[in-house]
Each structure stands twice: as structure tokens, then as C-alpha cells.
Amino acid sequence: MINNLAVEVLLVEDNPDDAELTIRVLKKHNLANNLVHVHDGEEALDFLFGQESNNLPKLILLDLKMPKVDGIEVLRKIKKDDQKKIIPVVVLTSSKEERDVIESYQLGVNAYVVKPVEFEKFVDAVTQLGLFWLLLNEPPH
Amino acid sequence: MKVYFDRKVLVGFFLALGILAVLGVYSYRNSRESIATSQMVARTNEALYHIERLHSAHLQLEAEVMRYTIEVDTFFISFYHDRLNDARIHFQKLMEMMKDDPAQRARLDSIRVLGKKKIDLINQVIQARQLSIDSVGKLIPSAFNKSLLAKINETIEAMQAAEKKLLDQHILQRKAEISKFYSTFITLLLATALIMIVLFLTINSTLRARLQAEHALQIASKEINDLYHNAPCGYHSVDGNGLIVQMNSTWFDWIGYNKDEVINKMTLMDLLTPASKQLYTKNFEGLKTQGFLTNVELEISRKNGTILFIILNATAIKDEHGNFLKSRSTAFDITDRHLAEEKVIAANKELEAFTYSVSHDLRTPLRSIDGYSKILQEDYSSKIDAEANRLLNIIRNNARRMGELIDDLLNFSRTGRKEIEKSAVNMNVLVANIQQELLVPEKSRNIKFTVQPLKDIDADNSMMRQVWVNLISNALKYSRKQAEAVIEIGCKPEEGRILYYIRDNGVGFDMKYADKLFGVFQRLHKIDEFEGTGVGLALVHRIISRHGGKIWAEAHVNKGATFFFFIPTKHE
Numbered sequence: 001m002i003n004n005l006a007v008e009v010l011l012v013e014d015n016p017d018d019a020e021l022t023i024r025v026l027k028k029h030n031l032a033n034n035l036v037h038v039h040d041g042e043e044a045l046d047f048l049f050g051q052e053s054n055n056l057p058k059l060i061l062l063d064l065k066m067p068k069v070d071g072i073e074v075l076r077k078i079k080k081d082d083q084k085k086i087i088p089v090v091v092l093t094s095s096k097e098e099r100d101v102i103e104s105y106q107l108g109v110n111a112y113v114v115k116p117v118e119f120e121k122f123v124d125a126v127t128q129l130g131l132f133w134l135l136l137n138e139p140p141h
Numbered sequence: 142m143k144v145y146f147d148r149k150v151l152v153g154f155f156l157a158l159g160i161l162a163v164l165g166v167y168s169y170r171n172s173r174e175s176i177a178t179s180q181m182v183a184r185t186n187e188a189l190y191h192i193e194r195l196h197s198a199h200l201q202l203e204a205e206v207m208r209y210t211i212e213v214d215t216f217f218i219s220f221y222h223d224r225l226n227d228a229r230i231h232f233q234k235l236m237e238m239m240k241d242d243p244a245q246r247a248r249l250d251s252i253r254v255l256g257k258k259k260i261d262l263i264n265q266v267i268q269a270r271q272l273s274i275d276s277v278g279k280l281i282p283s284a285f286n287k288s289l290l291a292k293i294n295e296t297i298e299a300m301q302a303a304e305k306k307l308l309d310q311h312i313l314q315r316k317a318e319i320s321k322f323y324s325t326f327i328t329l330l331l332a333t334a335l336i337m338i339v340l341f342l343t344i345n346s347t348l349r350a351r352l353q354a355e356h357a358l359q360i361a362s363k364e365i366n367d368l369y370h371n372a373p374c375g376y377h378s379v380d381g382n383g384l385i386v387q388m389n390s391t392w393f394d395w396i397g398y399n400k401d402e403v404i405n406k407m408t409l410m411d412l413l414t415p416a417s418k419q420l421y422t423k424n425f426e427g428l429k430t431q432g433f434l435t436n437v438e439l440e441i442s443r444k445n446g447t448i449l450f451i452i453l454n455a456t457a458i459k460d461e462h463g464n465f466l467k468s469r470s471t472a473f474d475i476t477d478r479h480l481a482e483e484k485v486i487a488a489n490k491e492l493e494a495f496t497y498s499v500s501h502d503l504r505t506p507l508r509s510i511d512g513y514s515k516i517l518q519e520d521y522s523s524k525i526d527a528e529a530n531r532l533l534n535i536i537r538n539n540a541r542r543m544g545e546l547i548d549d550l551l552n553f554s555r556t557g558r559k560e561i562e563k564s565a566v567n568m569n570v571l572v573a574n575i576q577q578e579l580l581v582p583e584k585s586r587n588i589k590f591t592v593q594p595l596k597d598i599d600a601d602n603s604m605m606r607q608v609w610v611n612l613i614s615n616a617l618k619y620s621r622k623q624a625e626a627v628i629e630i631g632c633k634p635e636e637g638r639i640l641y642y643i644r645d646n647g648v649g650f651d652m653k654y655a656d657k658l659f660g661v662f663q664r665l666h667k668i669d670e671f672e673g674t675g676v677g678l679a680l681v682h683r684i685i686s687r688h689g690g691k692i693w694a695e696a697h698v699n700k701g702a703t704f705f706f707f708i709p710t711k712h713e
Contacts, residue, residue, distance in 0.1 A: 015505055015509075017505075017508075017509040017512070017513070018505060018508065018509070021508070021509070021512045021513075024516070064501075065501050065502075093501070094500065094501045094502075094504045094505050094508075095497065095500055095501045096500055096548070096551065097497055097500060115504070115505075115508060116508075116544075117504055117507045117508050117511060117540065117541060117543075117544030118511060118541050118544070119508070119511045119512040119514075119515040119537070120515070122508060122512065
């Protein structure tokens with residue numbers, strides 16, 4: 001973990017292969033320098049709301065279907081917290097289910113992206129996500 | 142019919158009453174006449190009595206005068222005065238009684254004259270008697286006295302005869318009256334009796350008919366009661382406050398409460414589960430204002446605590462001012478249906494969970510297969526040869542195809558479960574938008590695409606969109622090999638329906654495989670010739686079927702294909 005530098009991206013992803021592919025794409029564009037990867041919702045909540053935590057990443061990439069605490073629950077906690085709710089959260093998931101999309105938007109997600117099966121499309125999606133949210137988007141200070 | 146009977150009875154009744162009144166009046170008059178006649182008879186008898194007494198007084202006097210002339214005694218004088226007085230009294234009576242009878246009066250007058258003469262004679266006798274007896278002897282047996290005596294007797298007899306004749310007349314008249322009275326009385330009595338008999342028969346038959354009608358009514362009411370209570374559905378009525386005022390036995394069997402516990406004691410609200418109370422309150426208000434309540438599904442809490450699911454329909458019974466009196470409610474037991482529905486819901490949930498897993502978990506490994514194959518090609522390009530690259534491409538192609546299959550399958554499954562939300566769909570706008578989208582990647586091709594004006598349709602907009610996307614994609618795909626692809630979309634009325642069609646000049650297909658066209662994963666072309674999963678037309682078919690419509694195709698190999706479909710309107 002990179003403790004001294006401000007964390008830019010929090011990747012919440014239980015599948016190590018998907019996580020590796022995502023990190024690989026972000027790295028290619030120098031977007032993964034300060035990236036933290038946690039493996040389920042519980043770890044994500046610990047990272048964000050832990051005792052000594054004062055972490056406010058620039059972007060959270062959130063998978064939905066995870067063991068223990070799922071992505072929807074993590075999203076709900078983030079968007080309920082006055083301090084954390086300003087962090088852009090992008091759901092990056094395999095689920096195309098409409099109820100997931102609707103519930104995420106109702107909870108205040110900033111974007112909902114379905115991971116394409118085709119690798120090229122996946123690369124495109126992650127690249128554009130990273131570029132947009134980390135470089136183009138102007139977050140509140 | 143009934144009015145006729147009543148009138149007949151009424152007429153008969155008044156007729157009988159009238160006859161009785163006539164009889165009464167007649168009897169009264171008859172008795173009055175009878176009394177009058179009796180009085181007349183009595184009067185005549187009285188007159189006869191006085192005449193008799195007068196006659197006897199005269200005869201006695203005559204006899205005493207005779208005796209006096211022979212043997213003088215002083216007693217005669219007083220006797221004479223007594224008789225004379227008697228005669229006077231009776232004479233006076235007769236005078237009074239006969240003042241209206243001139244004939245008798247005339248006789249009385251002559252008696253008075255004769256009587257005076259007689260008195261004169263007697264006075265002469267008395268005076269003469271005091272002088273000498275000889276002169277007396279000449280006075281009484283005289284011719285004058287004899288003629289006087291005869292005349293008086295004659296007159297009295299005449300009077301008696303007249304009175305007797307009168308008496309006979311009165312008695313005859315009385316007899317005639319009585320006989321007339323009896324015959325009339327009996328005739329009228331018989332008439333009354335006859336009317337009474339007719340009346341009795343009429344009333345009796347009316348009464349019998351009424352009794353029979355009542356009996357029939359009782360049977361009918363029993364039958365209706367049986368239908369009400371033993372119907373296969375629940376019937377009840379509630380008043381304006383919701384209190385149950387009527388309920389059939391079917392209901393009581395359902396809920397386990399008895400009549401005495403429910404009628405006029407419980408409201409339907411009391412029987413509902415908390416979940417149903419609010420729904421019922423809302424609908425009950427609607428029943429009172431709108432006058433009906435349709436297909437409200439409610440949960441009833443039985444006495445034993447179990448739950449009964451019913452579907453409730455009701456209409457309001459109102460008085461002439463429009464005030465709510467009570468409901469006419471029907472309830473059906475839908476517990477079985479409800480349990481089946483719950484099973485379906487559970488099965489659907491399971492299916493949903495399953496498809497959710499499929500969509501998420503099946504895709505993830507495919508991404509890894511594709512992703513890591515690509516990484517292998519990128520990072521180890523110097524170490525793998527062309528054949529290894531070709532093999533890796535095959536792996537990646539299949540992973541992608543699998544991804545497409547999963548997507549299409551999920552889409553297909555979702556379309557089958559999704560609720561249809563019908564609205565008026567503007568087909569012209571819909572088709573124009575899709576055409577625009579789908580033609581973008583086909584810019585290089587020579588396509589003649591015509592769309593005739595399309596009628597609007599009542600259908601689910603997003604599903605209709607899916608139908609046109611798939612049909613137009615197919616037309617574009619299978620006409621790919623033509624120098625100029627010709628695609629035409631239009632609609633035409635046929636048998637009262639609007640038939641939509643899309644025609645292309647593509648490769649078409651052999652009609653003997655037409656039945657396979659709309660099956661899931663059914664393909665009529667080789668995968669390396671035309672790509673696809675074989676789900677597109679199956680999806681279109683499912684959407685059209687779920688709208689109650691039909692889709693079919695006509696085609697020839699290498700001469701294009703035409704797809705037709707229709708969706709019934711609301712009225713069908």
C-alpha cells in the first residue's frame with residue numbers, strides 16, 4: 001500500500017483477474033500510480049471509514065457482486081456520509097440487470113459501466129473512465 | 142285477472158248488502174202496515190163491541206119496560222137511567238169512532254132520532270104508569286113501539302153488518318199483505334243466499350289461487366335462499382358503516398365464524414388482515430361514491446388465524462335519493478390461485494437470481510480468457526509464431542461469441558418476464574430512428590431503403606423497438622451480398638387488421654425450414670457466412686406473441702424474404 005501519497009483510485013474488485021486487467025489498462029496510461037485495490041466491500045468500508053482513515057480517493061471503481069458486503073451496500077454508505085459522498089463512484093460490473101442500474105442511480109452513483117467481454121472494448125472503457133474522472137473531471141476541493 | 146275478481150266480489154257484496162237493506166226497509170214497512178191493519182181490526186172489533194153493548198142496552202131496556210108496565214116497581218127508574226147512561230156512553234164512543242164513516246154516521250144519527258123517540262115513549266110510560274096502569278098497557282104494545290123497536294134493531298143490525306164486513310175486509314187485506322210479504326221476503330232471501338254462495342265460491346277460488354301462489358313463492362324463495370347460501374362463492378351485504386347485514390353460508394364455512402357472531406356485529410374490516418385494511422377502506426369509499434368496486438384482492442383472517450385470499454366485487458344499492466343503503470357483494474376464494482401465484486413469483490425470483498448469476502458470473506471468466514489471450518499476443522509477440530497467433534484468435538473469437546450468446550439469451554429471458562406497458566407507438570418515428578442508427582455502419586454499401594407511411598400501434602414501445610431493430614438488422618445482414626440491397630417497410634390492412642411487413646432482396650431461405658425460423662438458437666445459415674446467435678427472431682416472435690399477435694415469413698432461396706406481423710387492437 002502506498003501510505004504517504006494521496007490515494008487517487010480505490011479499486012473495489014473481488015475477481016483478481018478482472019482487477020489485474022483493470023490495473024494493467026490504467027497503468028498503461030499512467031493512471032494507476034496511487035491506486036489501492038481492495039478485495040471486497042468490507043475491506044472497502046474499512047479503508048474508507050476505518051478508525052485512522054482520512055482517505056478521500058479521487059475515484060472509486062466499484063464492483064457490485066462481491067462476498068461479505070456487496071457494492072450496493074458500499075455505495076449506500078458512501079453516499080450517506082457527508083464527507084465521502086462527494087467522491088465520484090463508478091460502478092464497474094458485469095451485471096446488466098436493470099434493477100442494479102436503477103438502484104445504483106437511486107443511491108447516487110456517478111456512472112454505471114458494464115464490463116465488456118471483449119478485451120479491446122474493456123480497454124477502451126477503462127481508459128476512458130480513468131481519463132475522464134482523473135484528468136478531465138473537476139472535483140470539489 | 143286479480144282486479145276482475147276483486148270487482149266481482151265487490152259488486153256481489155254490495156248487491157247482497159243492497160238486497161238486505163231493501164229487505165230491512167220492506168220488513169219495517171210491512172210491520173208498520175201490519176200494525177195499522179191490526180189497529181183497524183181492533184177498532185172494528187171495538188166498534189162491534191160498542192154496537193153490541195148499545196143493542197143489549199136497548200134490548201134490556203125494552204124487556205124492563207115491558208116488565209115495568211106489568212108489575213110496577215120503583216127499581217126500574219134507576220135501572221132505566223143506568224141503561225140509558227150505558228147507551229149514551231157507547232153511543233158517544235161509536236160517534237167518535239165513526240166520524241170518518243158517513244154511512245155509519247147516518248145510521249147512528251137515525252139511531253139517535255129513534256132513541257129520542259124511544260126515550261119520549263118511555264117517559265110517557267113512566268108518567269102514565271103513575272096515573273093509571275091501563276093507559277100504560279096501550280103504550281107499550283103499540284104499533285108505534287113495535288115499529289120503533291124494529292127500526293132500532295134493524296139499524297143496529299145494519300151497523301153490525303157493516304162493521305163485520307169491514308172486519309172481513311181488513312182480515313183479507315192482512316192475509317194478502319202477509320202472503321205478499323212472505324213471497325217477496327223469501328225471493329229476496331234466496332237471491333241473497335245465491336249471491337252469498339257465488340261470493341263464497343269466488344272468494345274461495347281466489348283464496349285458493351293465492352294460497353297456491355304463496356306456496357309457489359315459498360318454494361321459489363327457498364330455492365333462491367338455497368342458491369344464495371350454498372353458492373360456490375361468498376355473498377354478503379354491508380351497510381353504510383361497513384357493518385355486515387347479510388352473509389351466506391359459504392362465507393361462514395370459509396371464515397369459521399357463525400351467523401350470530403357476524404351479522405350486525407362485525408364489519409368486513411374486522412375480518413381483514415392489517416395489510417388489506419387500507420386497501421379496503423379506499424375501495425369502500427369508492428363503492429359509496431361511484432357505486433361499484435371491481436376485483437379487489439383482499440386477505441381475510443379466519444377465526445383459526447389462517448388466511449383466506451379473496452377477490453371482491455360489489456355494487457351499491459341506493460334509495461331513490463341516491464343514498465347508499467347497502468352493498469351487493471360477491472367474493473371468490475382465490476387462495477389456491479394466490480398460492481400458485483406465490484409459487485410462480487418464487488420460481489420467477491429463483492429464475493431471476495439464476496439469470497443474474499449467469500449474467501455476472503459467466504461473463505467474468507470469458508473476459509479473462511479474452512483479456513489474457515490478448516495480453517499473451519501483446520506481451521509475447523516476439524515469442525509466438527503465426528500459427529499460435531491464429532489459435533489464440535480462435536480462442537478469443539469463441540470467448541466473444543459466448544459473450545454474445547449469453548447477452549442474447551439473457552435478453553430473451555428478460556423479454557419473456559418483463560411486464561408489457563402498452564401505449565400508442567408512432568411506428569414512423571420509431572422506424573426512422575432505428576433506420577438512421579443501423580445505417581451508420583453500412584455507409585459503404587449501396588442500399589435502397591424505403592419506408593411507406595406506417596400506422597400507429599398500441600404496444601410496448603421498447604419491445605416494439607427491439608422488434609424493428611432485429612428485423613431491420615436481419616434485412617441488412619442477409620442482403621449484404623447484393624450489389625444493391627433493396628429493403629422496403631410498410632403496412633397494409635388485411636381482414637380488419639394492420640399487417641406490418643419488411644421485405645428484402647437478400648439470400649432468403651428455403652420455406653421448408655420456415656418452422657425453424659423463430660426457434661431459439663435456430664440458424665438457417667452457416668456461422669462463417671452470416672454471423673449471429675440465432676436468438677434475434679426468437680425474441681421478435683416472443684414479443685409479438687406476448688402482445689397477442691402473430692409473425693410469419695415468406696421467402697425463396699436467393700430471392701429475398703418478407704416478414705409479416707400484426708398485433709391485435711384493444712377491441713379484438
